[in-house]
Amino acid sequence: MEKQFEDFRHQLDESGSVRERIRSVVMEMEAAARLVHSSLLLVHQSLPVLEVLEKTKLQIEVIKGLFGRLAEILRERPDQYYRYHGDWRSETQTVVSLLAFLHWLETGSLLMHTEAEKKLGLDSSEFGLDIEDYLIGLCFMSNELPRYVVNQVTAGDYDCPRKVLKFLTDLHAAFRMLNLRNDFLRKKFDGMKYDLRRVEEVYYDVKIRGLASTESTQDETAQA
Amino acid sequence: MEKQFEDFRHQLDESGSVRERIRSVVMEMEAAARLVHSSLLLVHQSLPVLEVLEKTKLQIEVIKGLFGRLAEILRERPDQYYRYHGDWRSETQTVVSLLAFLHWLETGSLLMHTEAEKKLGLDSSEFGLDIEDYLIGLCFMSNELPRYVVNQVTAGDYDCPRKVLKFLTDLHAAFRMLNLRNDFLRKKFDGMKYDLRRVEEVYYDVKIRGLASTESTQDETAQA
Amino acid sequence: MEKQFEDFRHQLDESGSVRERIRSVVMEMEAAARLVHSSLLLVHQSLPVLEVLEKTKLQIEVIKGLFGRLAEILRERPDQYYRYHGDWRSETQTVVSLLAFLHWLETGSLLMHTEAEKKLGLDSSEFGLDIEDYLIGLCFMSNELPRYVVNQVTAGDYDCPRKVLKFLTDLHAAFRMLNLRNDFLRKKFDGMKYDLRRVEEVYYDVKIRGLASTESTQDETAQA
Amino acid sequence: MEKQFEDFRHQLDESGSVRERIRSVVMEMEAAARLVHSSLLLVHQSLPVLEVLEKTKLQIEVIKGLFGRLAEILRERPDQYYRYHGDWRSETQTVVSLLAFLHWLETGSLLMHTEAEKKLGLDSSEFGLDIEDYLIGLCFMSNELPRYVVNQVTAGDYDCPRKVLKFLTDLHAAFRMLNLRNDFLRKKFDGMKYDLRRVEEVYYDVKIRGLASTESTQDETAQA
């Protein structure tokens, strides 16, 4: 009996320390994500996309490294991913939203789940990107788009609303294919329709003033 | 994009059903544990231990089978044990408390963690018995002992208090070796000292009346 | 649309007035039950059972009359017994617990469901006594027994614990035959084990002091 | 509009200053009551009742003075007693509970409502002691009795349980005559039965061990 409880003592003492280690990684991740966010905000002030991408590169590598460390911690404790999942969810969602925005700025298309995992150096078979976290991240990204459109128009880019509207319409349609439960994700998705509406309003504003007409068709082929 | 969301739809739909399947196994486990408990209660009415053990055998096999089914469900979803752990915790703790009581009745010694896993057909490397669940189960067992002692004395078994007191004193001492956090387990362990005190009181009652003295020494060697 | 909601308004208005009428009956019932309870409490001060029974007779007739009025109100709304059931449940359970205690004092046996209905002038085919209410009432009665036993022993009746223990053990075993859901009745029944334990303790107290031994067998036949 | 709000400002300011004045009196009252409470706690350590009474005298005079000040403040605002009543309720209830306990220690009888008013220098026709506050105070006092009884027995006073039980049984019966609404007082009164039960248990504990037997009859006459 004594021997057994001696063992338990060690195990219980140890298990507390895993949480501590995760916590410290997550704190760093939060800081790195904040830096990425800071740089990304400059698109609202019309900094060229390439410069923004450049500025964020380094921190994204940092984040990738941090996910590596998380995976490593969890590797010692196989099948305990979901025991600690709540500890890094929120930061992961933020990271996904940032990556997806950057990706859209760069390519005009949606960052896929596998692409996101690749960018973060994750491996589904071992330490993957939870699907709900990915989807929530996309919703967060959607929330940034109306502001982006407004500021682009103010800065004279009248074609932006059309492009964003097309993208967001598609994304919204894709989400509607899911049967969501009444949870956080559903709530976030519900908010997306307001983003859609605001972008539509801006598109309307530029369209009735004849500001958007010229460039629209040729660009279409390149994008869609 | 569409393809990806199509996949997500399937995955999200499926994941809901795992919880449903677990729930149904757990409900059966709860019913089986209740039957074991019902039979076990007869020791308070002085049914011979062997008869009690006989009565519970079948249901314990049922429980073992149910743990097998849980393991099977989780086998399809490796490393998601802790995603669903909360769904079967409470029942597992009850089962441990019942097994540990039966084991003590049979052998006079503590049911070890590995023994408990063996009785439930569990395999630590795959679907194990969480240590905290095991320990909480032991606390629950401890709660039953004062009542058992009182009823045994009423039925004329004056040696029982001494044996239980010895066992509970050792168990309590073993628990004191652990550094417990301020959580549910700590609270349960805190309750154990009242069980200890009550058993001590009963032992005192029989001792001052000279009821316990004769048989104590020879039995000692067999037990300790 | 308006027409339909107009209709609903009438239906709900009527239903509201039914509820008001029930409410006023139930308030009277509550007062009558309180008076019965007040008299019944005197058994704890060792008032002879017959006197207690005498004191409660009148109010029990009052309660019977009130159930008659409830039945009458519900007669206008066939099949809606369970729509309004919640409005008189709690009082009904109290009444059952009082009747069952009185009955046990008088006869030493359990008040059966049909007996309870008869005492309350109820007719199962029309306005019956819900079985769960009956069972909850029995649990409430059980809660009174430890106190009764303690006070009886204080007053010098050392045979009482044995009789109550027999009754309560049987009742508890009978309840265990039921498959209870995780509801109020289950919770109340779970509480019964504390009553049983306390009565066992008192029986233990008198037994170990040799206070209970002599009178046990012959008294069985005489009872009250 | 401006004129009207100008008026309101004055009225609200005035009412605010009344509240401020009450607040400052009540804070002093709370401090004084706490001193009384602290002295009263010594009865649990078997300090002679007379000494306890002596220690509390001064502060009770202070409290009386404070009620005088409250009455004075309210004299300016006839018929607004109940507007501000909530501001001193809780302290008044505490004071009543302290006085009632002291009174019982001194005389063995219940502090009547009029006696309480007299002790606090209150005059029903002007600034009286609200009946519900008085009753709630009694419930609070009742809560102290089980602890008192336990400690008295530990200190060797085996007759105390019987006396307290008699007092509490009577008080409980008196309360049962009232039709209480479903409010705070009702809840407090419902709690009183646990005090009663606990005192009965203590009485049982001394009685079954033959500790309470000798002095019981002669003392009866002196008390009742």
Add this chain to the structure above:
Amino acid sequence: MEKQFEDFRHQLDESGSVRERIRSVVMEMEAAARLVHSSLLLVHQSLPVLEVLEKTKLQIEVIKGLFGRLAEILRERPDQYYRYHGDWRSETQTVVSLLAFLHWLETGSLLMHTEAEKKLGLDSSEFGLDIEDYLIGLCFMSNELPRYVVNQVTAGDYDCPRKVLKFLTDLHAAFRMLNLRNDFLRKKFDGMKYDLRRVEEVYYDVKIRGLASTESTQDETAQA
């Protein structure tokens, strides 16, 4: 003791019956207020104000009668207005908010406290309209205005925002003269600034689109 509790019983019973009578009046008042509210909701669908006023007239008379009944009940218990005040507060506040909205629709000006009392047949010297209830009622009315303005503009009334903004700005300024305690009224008033802000936004929306410009000056004289 018994005598005293007998007295208490009478007093509590009486006070209970006062409460019951108030309750029944208040229930009717709530129903009448709801009918007024329901008619008043039609202004959002641009029903002409005169028709709305017509529809509500009858129920307002009903409410007036109910306040008469309240006053009558309280007449028996002078200086206990504030004892029972909580029982009709909430409904009174609702009634004030409805009257004040109707009054504003009719006259474009604020319903004064004395006017409100007059409309409800109240007499300050006996059973008045508590100032805080009146003020809270005004806050509730303010909460309705943003929605009203939005719907009026949608219905083509582009001058409405300016008028409401003027009214609400003045009302808000008048409230700011008061020193409010940290209570419910304060919280409600704090909410008023969001109404103000929302109306400003609506005004901005029509103004920036040149929809509000023409009629603004001449109408000013007619209103203020």
Add this chain to the structure above:
Amino acid sequence: MEKQFEDFRHQLDESGSVRERIRSVVMEMEAAARLVHSSLLLVHQSLPVLEVLEKTKLQIEVIKGLFGRLAEILRERPDQYYRYHGDWRSETQTVVSLLAFLHWLETGSLLMHTEAEKKLGLDSSEFGLDIEDYLIGLCFMSNELPRYVVNQVTAGDYDCPRKVLKFLTDLHAAFRMLNLRNDFLRKKFDGMKYDLRRVEEVYYDVKIRGLASTESTQDETAQA
């Protein structure tokens, strides 16, 4: 033991009276700040800035005096500034937000920390302005700007959005230099982005309608 607690009582008693004195100063400060706020609100109704400044001067002096009194109280308790800090934090933050807004109206630039201290007669070496309070005050000021911009545009000042947007963008960027913990300041700062977004929207509104272009003075050439 008693001696030590006696000492503590004196210490805490004294500390309590310090708190009472602070409380009374803070209540006055709250009233003065409310008056400043009331005057400041007139900028939303387009009262000239100079008049607004004039109106607030006196109360700002009052506030300065009150800070002097606070400093005096704390002078007796060196090093205990942060013990009582919570008692005046909220009011200080409000005061900073008012001063900063007034300062911006007057100069178009940010009120620096040392300037704020100077205006309040504070001395960092003794009783300074906590930096976090200063920063929170700035956030509060930011919350007022969207409303200000909306009302200025309504009043015909189409250049205001550009100026405010420049200021707020800078302020927001400056805040991003800080590493904020997950505390109140962080939460307030997080709210600032909504202010920024709203001002961007208003700027967008005037820009897309060509309302902002003409009046742009020399500053414009550099800007647009």
Add this chain to the structure above:
Amino acid sequence: AGSAKKPKTMMDSAMKEEFAKHADYLNALNDKRERVVKASRDVTMNSKKVIFQVHRISKHNKEEVLSKAENDLASVTDQYMSRLVKELQGTDFWKLRRAYTFAVQEYVEAATFCRFCKTGTLLNLAEINASLLALSDKDVEPLQINVLDYLLGVADLTGELMRLAIGRISDGEVEYAEQICKFVRDIYRELTLLEPMMDDNIEMKKKMETMLQSVVKIENACFGVHVRGSEYIPLLGSSDPDYSFLGVPDFE
């Protein structure tokens, strides 16, 4: 002493008989409840899917989306509601209400949602109940949805209508949104009067608050589209705002 212990384990036989009766009763009740719960879960899940399906509507696919939704709804009725109908009768309607109320509310929500999208009207309780009559055998008393569940379902409907309205505006169907606005306002006003009369109105009270928020959201959306549409009236010299500008452009 031996005989003293025996009676303890032998339960009083009258008591045993009594409780055996109750055990049967409770077992039957629990089994039925469990079946009702399971059927309810299916009704809920599939009604939700119908609602999701309706939301996939757009300007151009209305017919197709709605006819699929109606088919789905019909199979909810036939496959799952029919199971509920078979389990329940007489006093069960109220006794087991807790077990099926959410399902029935969701079903009402789905059915009324489909009907509104199709015809712009409110599907009546009587009509729903009539359709349920067909599901049951003639000899048993058929399940009839009670007023309360119907009203609670209609309350939820307004949330879906709000989502629909916002979507329709994005899609350029402004008049449709205005029609929804009027419809939801009417429902809100009617329910204002009914809410306090409902049996256990805490639930409805919460829904009323959500509903008011939905109404305001629709009104704000209509307001936005109106002022935007009005902005160029003077410029266009027409009294009729040209809504054709609004809405998702034809990318196709």
Add this chain to the structure above:
Amino acid sequence: AGSAKKPKTMMDSAMKEEFAKHADYLNALNDKRERVVKASRDVTMNSKKVIFQVHRISKHNKEEVLSKAENDLASVTDQYMSRLVKELQGTDFWKLRRAYTFAVQEYVEAATFCRFCKTGTLLNLAEINASLLALSDKDVEPLQINVLDYLLGVADLTGELMRLAIGRISDGEVEYAEQICKFVRDIYRELTLLEPMMDDNIEMKKKMETMLQSVVKIENACFGVHVRGSEYIPLLGSSDPDYSFLGVPDFE
């Protein structure tokens, strides 16, 4: 257009300077706070271990268990409290109190617990603070535990004393339990007077309730042992109850 965008990204330089200053201040403060939090966590964890160690006491191992506990406590002081002491000075005591208060409370709890078990007395705040003086350099103002943290720690102490008392009774040390009872009652009575004066007394209020429960638990335990011990006084013909019957028997 190119030049139009530039100024936006160039922040006002005075503002930049101002915020750079604040950033430095906040960074320094946060770093210090983080270090204090880490030290605090170590203090808490290791103080808890000291308390657990004391609870391993039994009738026969008292000396040994306590001397181990005291050693452990001394190393908490030397290794971890000293880190706290080094981080904190002057206004930090109050500004960063939230960061270390729980640790200091736990430390007070452990220190007073050891002292009580050793001597039966309450370790004074002045004594604790004196021991901390030794840890700091002479030139900085040394950390002194404030009255509030001390009292909050003492409040928690009573919970541990309750556990101890129950355990001692089981172990037959009745008089020891009675001594604890008296001690805890005295603390409770003193704190009754201090509680309302404490700076932020919600925390203390909760602890007072827990403390009263602890007092009652001890009193009930003493009561139980007393009435059991009194039962055979007449039989034994002695006025002194024979407590030697109580407690765990010597199995050894």
